[in-house]
Amino acid sequence: MPEGPEIRRAADRIGKALVGKTVEAGSWPFPSLQQADSLILGHEVLSVTSRAKAMLIRFSSGWTMYSHNQLYGRWTVHLKATDPRSNRSLRAEFLTDKHAVRLWSATDIVLVPTPEENAHPFLARLGPDVLAESVSKSDLLAHLKSKAVHRKKAATLMLDQRSFAGLGNYLRSEILHAAGVHPDDRPCDLDEATLKRWADCIKSVTVQAYEHNGTTVDLKVAEASKARGEPRRMWRHAVFCRNDRPCLNCGELVVRLRYGGRRLDYCPTCQPSSRSI
Numbered sequence: 001m002p003e004g005p006e007i008r009r010a011a012d013r014i015g016k017a018l019v020g021k022t023v024e025a026g027s028w029p030f031p032s033l034q035q036a037d038s039l040i041l042g043h044e045v046l047s048v049t050s051r052a053k054a055m056l057i058r059f060s061s062g063w064t065m066y067s068h069n070q071l072y073g074r075w076t077v078h079l080k081a082t083d084p085r086s087n088r089s090l091r092a093e094f095l096t097d098k099h100a101v102r103l104w105s106a107t108d109i110v111l112v113p114t115p116e117e118n119a120h121p122f123l124a125r126l127g128p129d130v131l132a133e134s135v136s137k138s139d140l141l142a143h144l145k146s147k148a149v150h151r152k153k154a155a156t157l158m159l160d161q162r163s164f165a166g167l168g169n170y171l172r173s174e175i176l177h178a179a180g181v182h183p184d185d186r187p188c189d190l191d192e193a194t195l196k197r198w199a200d201c202i203k204s205v206t207v208q209a210y211e212h213n214g215t216t217v218d219l220k221v222a223e224a225s226k227a228r229g230e231p232r233r234m235w236r237h238a239v240f241c242r243n244d245r246p247c248l249n250c251g252e253l254v255v256r257l258r259y260g261g262r263r264l265d266y267c268p269t270c271q272p273s274s275r276s277i
Contacts, residue, residue: 004166
């Protein structure tokens, strides 16, 4: 499933094609978009943004199209005359004077009045959006200390969108490794310096993933790993998908754990449990 950085990059790409443009034609075969002809067609696109893993496209009609890619959704942007040639199911199509923007295969799409979008069930439950410019490292530190999360295991709260919105599986492993936090540790188990480092890494690792197409390590480290012939799923990261390989920091073998059936990769040396210190 795409994580916050991937959806934000998709929003940037879609925004370049749509913002300031009038939707001249389109197709909206998804059942929840039956009002699209009156609420989208002929209206200007005011903004395209993301919140956590959701996409929000706002129109001059005063309505917003909310979508969540979930596992299979995908956005494409082409010149208007380009044949998309996709085997996926078309959900929404926006045609401007130059571009064709299409959403394929997603199953969570709805039109809502823009003033009421924050009341959408998914958006209403979200915690701080890690990529939002308005959310600082200090805000994240305060949230780690809050009663809502301070007794949750790191492995759990890093995937809980009510705790930190926009994080997913690869970011969970990478943030905890960069912060030196064991997956079973809770914020209440840790000292102030570790909590501050954890909050800093939540922001910095996620921003780096957004700015560098999912790469969470220093770019020179990534290039060196790539030059050694490592596949893309490995050279982009410090521990995620590097299980049973030496940690790039200490040389200890990276270990794979599973929480709720989802994989988490970590280094036992770089991320010792607070209970063993």
